[in-house]
Amino acid sequence: MSEDDYEDHPVRPYVMTAGRAHPSRNTVRPETLFLADPGARLPLTAGSQQRALVSLCRGVLSLAELAAHLGLPVSLVAVLVSDLVDTGNLVVRSAPGRARPDRDALEKVLDALRNL
Incomplete structure (x- = not known):
């Protein structure tokens, strides 16, 4: 980050994460989905x-998306969301399942390719 980048975020990233560089969960990836738990209260x-x-x-x-909204590095936001998942404020959502292609349709495509 350049000095200009710090004008928007005067607090250094390591301060926001209490010096931690890695999330407490090794399953947090850029495509991981998060949802707030409406019943949870944020710690003081x-x-x-x-x-x-x-x-x-x-x-x-x-x-x-969260990192983009905040204008922060994904690695930094990963640490922050991991903390919020640990405290119960955020819930990890799985991505919607992918529909499997119809077996009959695949067999028809395969037969058509063989006939070429």
Whole structure:
């Protein structure tokens, strides 16, 4: 990050994560989806970025989308959302299942390819 980047975020990233560089969960990827738990209360120690994350997650958003909304690196937001999942403020959602192609349709395509 250049000095100009720090004008928007005067707090250094390592301060936001309490010096941690890795999330507490190794399953957090850019496409991981998060949703706020409406019944959970944020800890009094939650920072402005964590409050913003919970607010953004009123709808389902991916880690990459959250980072883009906050203008922060994905690696930094991964640490923050992991903390919020650990405290029960965010819930990890699985991606929608992919529909499997119809076996008959695949066999017809395969037969057509063989006839070429």
